[in-house]
Amino acid sequence: xxxxxxxxxxxxxxxxxxxxxxxxxxxxxxxxxxxxxxxxxxxxxxxxxxxxxxxxxxxxxxxxxxxxxxxxxxxxxxxxxxxxxxxxxxxxxxxxxxxxxxxxxxxxxxxxxxxxxxxxxxxxxxxxxxxxxxxxxxxxxxxxxxxxxxxxxxxxxxxxxxxxxxxxxxxxxxxxxxxxxxxxxxxxxxxxxxxxxxxxxxxxxxxxxxxxxxxxxxxxxxxxxxxxxxxxxxxxxxxxxxxxxxxxxxxxxxxxxxxxxxxxxxxxxxxxxxxxxxxxxxxxxxxxxxxxxxxxxxxxxxxxxxxxxxxxxxxxxxxxxxxxxxxxxxxxxxxxxxxxxxxxxxxxxxxxxxxxxxxxxxxxxxxxxxxxxxxxxxxxxxxxxxxxxxxxxxxxxxxxxxxxxxxxxxxxxxxxxxxxxxxxxxxxxxxxxxxxxxxxxxxxxxxxxxxxxxxxxxxxxxxxx
Amino acid sequence: xxxxxxxxxxxxxxxxxxxxxxxxxxxxxxxxxxxxxxxxxxxxxxxxxxxxxxxxxxxxxxxxxxxxxxxxxxxxxxxxxxxxxxxxxxxxxxxxxxxxxxxxxxxxxxxxxxxxxxxxxxxxxxxxxxxxxxxxxxxxxxxxxxxxxxxxxxxxxxxxxxxxxxxxxxxxxxxxxxxxxxxxxxxxxxxxxxxxxxxxxxxxxxxxxxxxxxxxxxxxxxxxxxxxxxxxx
Amino acid sequence: xxxxxxxxxxxxxxxxxxxxxxxxxxxxxxxxxxxxxxxxxxxxxxxxxxxxxxxxxxxxxxxxxxxxxxxxxxxxxxxxxxxxxxxxxxxxxxxxxxxxxxxxxxxxxxxxxxxxxxxxxxxxxxxxxxxxxxxxxxxxxxxxxxxxxxxxxxxxxxxxxxxxxxxxxxxxxxxxxxxxxxxxxxxxxxxxxxxxxxxxxxxxxxxxxxxxxxxxxxxxxxxxxxxxxxxxxxxxxx
Numbered sequence: 055x056x057x058x059x060x061x062x063x064x065x066x067x068x069x070x071x072x073x074x075x076x077x078x079x080x081x082x083x084x085x086x087x088x089x090x091x092x093x094x095x096x097x098x099x100x101x102x103x104x105x106x107x108x109x110x111x112x113x114x115x116x117x118x119x120x121x122x123x124x125x126x127x128x129x130x131x132x133x134x135x136x137x138x139x140x141x142x143x144x145x146x147x148x149x150x151x152x153x154x155x156x157x158x159x160x161x162x163x164x165x166x167x168x169x170x171x172x173x174x175x176x177x178x179x180x181x182x183x184x185x186x187x188x189x190x191x192x193x194x195x196x197x198x199x200x201x202x203x204x205x206x207x208x209x210x211x212x213x214x215x216x217x218x219x220x221x222x223x224x225x226x227x228x229x230x231x232x233x234x235x236x237x238x239x240x241x242x243x244x245x246x247x248x249x250x251x252x253x254x255x256x257x258x259x260x261x262x263x264x265x266x267x268x269x270x271x272x273x274x275x276x277x278x279x280x281x282x283x284x285x286x287x288x289x290x291x292x293x294x295x296x297x298x299x300x301x302x303x304x305x306x307x308x309x310x311x312x313x314x315x316x317x318x319x320x321x322x323x324x325x326x327x328x329x330x331x332x333x334x335x336x337x338x339x340x341x342x343x344x345x346x347x348x349x350x351x352x353x354x355x356x357x358x359x360x361x362x363x364x365x366x367x368x369x370x371x372x373x374x375x376x377x378x379x380x381x382x383x384x385x386x387x388x389x390x391x392x393x394x395x396x397x398x399x400x401x402x403x404x405x406x407x408x409x410x411x412x413x414x415x416x417x418x419x420x421x422x423x424x425x426x427x428x429x430x431x432x433x434x435x436x437x438x439x440x441x442x443x444x445x446x447x448x449x450x451x452x453x454x455x456x457x458x459x460x461x462x463x464x465x466x467x468x469x470x471x472x473x474x475x476x477x478x479x480x481x482x483x484x485x486x487x488x489x490x491x492x493x494x495x496x497x498x499x500x501x502x503x504x505x506x507x508x509x510x511x512x513x514x515x516x517x518x519x
Numbered sequence: 520x521x522x523x524x525x526x527x528x529x530x531x532x533x534x535x536x537x538x539x540x541x542x543x544x545x546x547x548x549x550x551x552x553x554x555x556x557x558x559x560x561x562x563x564x565x566x567x568x569x570x571x572x573x574x575x576x577x578x579x580x581x582x583x584x585x586x587x588x589x590x591x592x593x594x595x596x597x598x599x600x601x602x603x604x605x606x607x608x609x610x611x612x613x614x615x616x617x618x619x620x621x622x623x624x625x626x627x628x629x630x631x632x633x634x635x636x637x638x639x640x641x642x643x644x645x646x647x648x649x650x651x652x653x654x655x656x657x658x659x660x661x662x663x664x665x666x667x668x669x670x671x672x673x674x675x676x677x678x679x680x681x682x683x684x685x686x687x688x689x690x691x692x693x694x695x696x697x698x699x700x701x702x703x704x705x706x707x708x709x710x711x712x713x714x715x716x717x718x719x720x721x722x723x724x725x726x727x728x729x730x731x732x733x734x735x736x737x738x739x740x741x742x743x744x745x746x747x748x749x750x751x752x
Numbered sequence: 753x754x755x756x757x758x759x760x761x762x763x764x765x766x767x768x769x770x771x772x773x774x775x776x777x778x779x780x781x782x783x784x785x786x787x788x789x790x791x792x793x794x795x796x797x798x799x800x801x802x803x804x805x806x807x808x809x810x811x812x813x814x815x816x817x818x819x820x821x822x823x824x825x826x827x828x829x830x831x832x833x834x835x836x837x838x839x840x841x842x843x844x845x846x847x848x849x850x851x852x853x854x855x856x857x858x859x860x861x862x863x864x865x866x867x868x869x870x871x872x873x874x875x876x877x878x879x880x881x882x883x884x885x886x887x888x889x890x891x892x893x894x895x896x897x898x899x900x901x902x903x904x905x906x907x908x909x910x911x912x913x914x915x916x917x918x919x920x921x922x923x924x925x926x927x928x929x930x931x932x933x934x935x936x937x938x939x940x941x942x943x944x945x946x947x948x949x950x951x952x953x954x955x956x957x958x959x960x961x962x963x964x965x966x967x968x969x970x971x972x973x974x975x976x977x978x979x980x981x982x983x984x985x986x987x988x989x990x
Contacts, residue, residue, distance in 0.1 A: 063933070070939035080943070085735050096570040103568035108541030109561035116538060116555075119530045132719075138522035190741055191732040209732050217733060233733040237741060244742065249647055265717060275684050275728040275743025281720070282680035283647060293526065298558040300710065304702035305565045307723070308667070318570075318586070319667040321729055322684075322743065324722040331719045335641055336679040351529035360538040376922045380939040414933050416926025416940070417800070419893035428541050439802030447803075455798040455806040462761070462793035462810055472765060495931035499938040500969030503766040510759050510768040514787050 058387055059410035065385040066414070075211065076380055082210055083373050089316025090370075096318070107305055108428035111364035114263075114297045118354070121263040121296045126345075128266025132328040134341040142172035145346050149174065149255070149288055150181055152342050156286055158183070158252035162244075164270070164277035165189040166257035167205050167367065168290045168346055171389045171402070174255075186247045188276035193240055197224045203383035205390060206314050206369035211382060244276070254280035254338070258291040259367070260306060264299045266327055268343065271310060273321040281326060287338040289326075292346050294354075294363040306366060313426040314368035353401040359434045362397045364427045371421035371431055377414060386411065393421035393431045400438055409442035411435075465511070475505045565703060572666045572700040579665035579700055580751075586668025590726030591739060593748040596695075600626065603692065603750050604633045607657070610748065611636070614688065620653040622678030626692035626752070630657050641678035647685075656686035656744070661721075662708055663693050663751065666701040669725040670749060671709075673718040680720045689724075689744040693751045755865075756786040756821035758814075760831045760961075761793050767961045773988035774827055774862055777875060788817050794834040795842075800927050804842060811842055815851055823869065824859045827984070829891025829960040830927070832861035837894045861891055863959050863983055867900040873907045879989040880910025883981075884953035886944065886967065887920050888960030901959050901983050908986060918947035925966035941970040945978055959983040 055063075069075055094100050114121055126136050139145035145168075153161070161183055163169065175196075178185045187196040191208035195201065197220055202208035209217070214231050221227040227239045256277050258268035268289055270277045281287050297306065303323075311317040330337030354360055372378045372392030383391040388399045388411075396411035412435045421431040443452070461467045479502075487497040496502060508516075540554045573579050580596055587594035597603050607630045610616070620639040621627045631638050639649055650656075658677040660670050670691050672683045683689055699705055702723075709721065728743030739745050755778055759771045775785050795810035814835065818824055826832040836856045843852040866872050885905065891897040905913050924930065924940025944967055948956045956978060958964050964980035971978035 066933065067935045070935040076939065076943075082735050097568055098571060099568045102564070105542055106561045106564050106568060109556040110558050112538070112541050112556055113558040113561070116534060119527055119534065122527075122530070138526055140522050140525055144522065188742065190730045194732070207732065207735075210735075212733075214733050233736045234738045236733060237730060237738045241740070241742060245651070248742075249651065265715070267717070267721075273729050273731070274741035276741070278680070278684040278722065279742055282684065293530075299562060300706045301562055301565065301703055302558065304569070304706060305562075307702065308569065315731070318589075319669060319723065319725045321725050321727075322722055323725075324720060325717075326720055327717050328719050330674075330680075334674050334679060334719060335644055336647075336681050337674060337719055345526070347526050347529070351526065351533055354530060355533035357536040357538040360533075361541070376924070376940050376943070377936055380936055380943070413801075413929070414936065416889065416922045416924060416929045416937070418889035418922035418926070420889075420920075420922065423893060436800065436802075439800070440804050441802075443802035451801065452803060452806060455801065455803045458793075458798060459795075459806055459809045462795075463813055465790045465792070468761075468764075468792055475765070495934050496969070498934060499973060500941075500966065501972040502969065503762075503965050505765050506768050508768060510764040510771040511789055513768055513772055514789060 056407040056410070058407055061387055062385060062410055062414065065387070066381045069381050069385055075382060078211065078213065079379055079382060083379060086316050086373050090312060093312040093316055093318050103305060103309060104426055104428050107309055107426055108364065110297065110302050110305070111427050112361070115294060115354070115360060115363050118293070118296065121298055122293060125261050125263040125266055125296050128263070129328065129343060132266065132331070134328045134343055137342060137344045139344055140347045142348055145172045145290065145344055145348070146174060146177040148344050149290070150177065152286070152288055153178075153183065153253055156252060158286065160247070160251045161185045161253045161255060162247050162251035162280050162284060163187050163255045164257070164272065164280045165192055166255060166290055167389060168257055168292055169255065170202065171348065172346070174290070186244065186251075188244055188248070188280055189272070190237060190240055190274055190276075193244065194220065201384060204369060204372055205367060211384070248279045248283050251284045253286045253288060254284040255288045255290065256280055258289050258295055259310065260303065261291060261296045262300050262303070262325070263296055267300075267325040269303060269307075270324050270326070271307065271320045271322070275322055278322050278324055281324070281338065282336060285338055286340045286342070287329070288342045288344065290344045290346060292348075292350055294350050309426040310366050310368045313370035313424065349402045353398060356401070358437055359397065359401075361429050362394065362434060364429055365394050366427060368426060370424040370426060374420040374424045376416070376418060376420065393435070394429070397431055397434045397438070405438070405442055406446055409438060412438035412442065469511070472505060472509055479504055566701065569701060570666060576695070576698065579698055583663060583665045583668055583698065586665075587749065590668050592668065592726050593746070595750050597750060597752045600629055600752050603752050604629060606750055607690065608633050610655075610690070614654065616654040618653050619655045619657055620650050620678075620682055620686055621657040622659075622682060624659045626659055626694070627657055630690070630692060641682045647681070650681060650685050653686045655688040655690055656682045657690040657692065658683050660691050660693050660697065662705055663698045663749065664702060664705055664723070665698060667723070667725055669723045670747075671705050672722050672724060674720040675718040683722070683724065684743045687740065687744055688746040688748065691747070691749045693749060695751060698751070753783045754786055754822045755783045756788065756818060756824045758791060758794070758818070758824055758826045758831065758835070759787065760826075760828045762965060763827050763961050764792060766965060767982065770961050770982040770984050771827055773982070773984035774825065777984065777988055778825070781870070781872065786821070791817055794831040796830060796834040797928055799834065799838060799842065807842060811839055812848065815839065815848055815855060818855055819851055821858060823865070824855070825865045826859060826861050828962065829861050829888040829895060829897065830962055832859065833890035833894035835859050861895055861897055861959065863900040863904055864895065864897050867903050873903045875904070875907065875987050877907070877987045877989055878909040879986045881954045882912045882914060882952065883955045883957050883986070884914050884916045884948050884951040885919060886916075886923060886948065886956055886958040886963060888958055888963045889922050891959055892920060897959070901957075904983065904987055905957070911986070914951040914953055916947040916951045916953075918944055921947070923963045923967050925963050927962075930966060937966070938970060941966055945971055945974070945976055948978055949976060954979065955986075956980045957983055957986055
């Protein structure tokens, strides 16, 4: 088992027993479900909207070269600088390079999942720069030196008491259990950071090829400020975010909000087409876009799973996943959690080390059902299992399944197995659930069913006599 | 340049095989190789699936009002600019404004004229700390969107990038003609108004700033304005 | 009609009453039952673990034996999904591709067969108890069977159906998942049990015996007063 797989099992073991944690997450996600259902019901035809969204993304990804080229040329025409990074390391170097060139010291960031992916904050801090996360949830996990728990709701696992204690400890604030007061504490601290920051770093939810704009979705207004106040704006974005036309946003923005957070539309949806233009009185003097590959082209090359690149990062699949609801976001140990994370991480980080995420699923299909762009998520998990065993079969498992096929195709052997099981189950109570029990994986927490006195085959035989 | 070519090379190589079209894993649709779908075809249908918006101004304004209420934004439909001025004066007194920020425009000039207090004008270079000390930001907008209860602003119509998001109370002054039915109409407006010379920032503002990061409890005024007031004449 | 019955391994060994109930119900409706005794497994365990090559010998045997069946009724949502949805994938681009698709068109999970194919919901059944229903994931999402079991239960005399909050949430069985990630499987089962018990139902009904096996096994270990029963057994009660 790979190290990530061992860690996953270890953390899953711990967190599934943590009833407080389970209850917190389930309560939180139930609220989301109610809000989502209310907003979904207002659509005239949610299922057709999904199909249309899926088709637009299919066009975008399957003509990615054309649209990417169009997007970049429009962006460059209006004074933005575009940089290309094949790897995480290149992206980090590019961003550090821009910052050093400007002699910048302080950085303000809004939520950038690709930034997490390339471990940007560590690199910046190592270089002696101050980086502050402006998104409230990200700010909280940054203070706790933790990874985001959910890529839309980074601090979902915390209750107000924990946040209050954190602020008391790290900011010297007074204790309070009022969410509004807690938010005001963070707001005060961050206010000054916006105004004094030299560089603002954001991500992007979409990139519009036709008009050369990036689109940023948020509720708090921190990205709006990050893109308004500092002199330099750097946006880091995966190459797969490109969509063909401006009007496509009329579908994607509402669906992102509804599926992701149960909102009709997120509070701020902003389009940026470059640095401040002549005649504009504020805004950054320079705008840099860093385009990141980091193995996305590897996923692109697998036509069967390519639609995973259609993802709009809404988080709906996490919200409905019964595995996510019971183990939580940190257990995955990845930048992207939940079903989408389980599908793409093997491509981004390696199949053999991360295949366990494909197996840590009952393939219930709730994710596929929830996905606003119809990514075939649970089937991809199955396909990854096939790919992983084809690439590197586990010899004893393969042997066991060959044996299984052998027995299953021979009714005589099944009859024999049945009789043996009847005998075996007389003695089983002695070892039920113990380390000696070969069925321990089951019996550690469940009772085994008993072999019936007359199996169906035996019933049928007796009937046709 | 080098990485650009590398990335494009990998993309083109990958795309030599077409992926199955969406919905082809549904047993009802049946899979087929060689099928493609186009954005143009798909996007035509977008307005059909989104929530309905009504045909008349009255229906749309009602929808906008409902949405604004749900979003905890304040919306008033007024008969003439003098009522608007009265509303602004009233707000200034109730909230104890000492200084406001604005930009020049037909409605904003009128609004600021009735406020006997210092005002920061965002059409010229300004000091960000001064903007931060303002009690309210008064701006015009590109449009109001009935379907979502949104205000469409831009760096050209609404005093730059920071005015509509830094001060704790954002007042939007709009005209009835600016009420559009839905998002597709908003994009059509932007397209026809700006052709390809777009403002560097365009933003859909849907309610006051908010967060649900603490136990999914809604709190207003995270980093952006805690209050959003929309006055439509 | 000549109905060919596919009885999965766990129904054969642990829950034969499910199969017996199906036989009795269909015979009462006047159909002739064929049961190919040499078939036991649809191959899903190997398939779900990613060993598709090792699955084909089992699946080919099933294909061959069922190719002349007029109609096939499968006593489980998960095996139903395997044969109907996944065989075509397993055999895509092989000489069996066509026959896999043809077989899929003739296969029905039991409740779907009664309601969709036969158009029958009234079976003269009587089960005067309060029950709740657990939707097995394969039956629900791969085969689209949501209304059919409920349409059947609605006609059972004396039966009161109370829906549980987590009816559509996976119970946590997932085949080999239950053995590979038992802690997660158990947690999911606990959520399901709690939701079922909240309804005050005397029985938790499902059309997938493998789900029942997991839910009941968990309830028994934790001494929870939860009784699972298969839809076919309820429909056969008089």
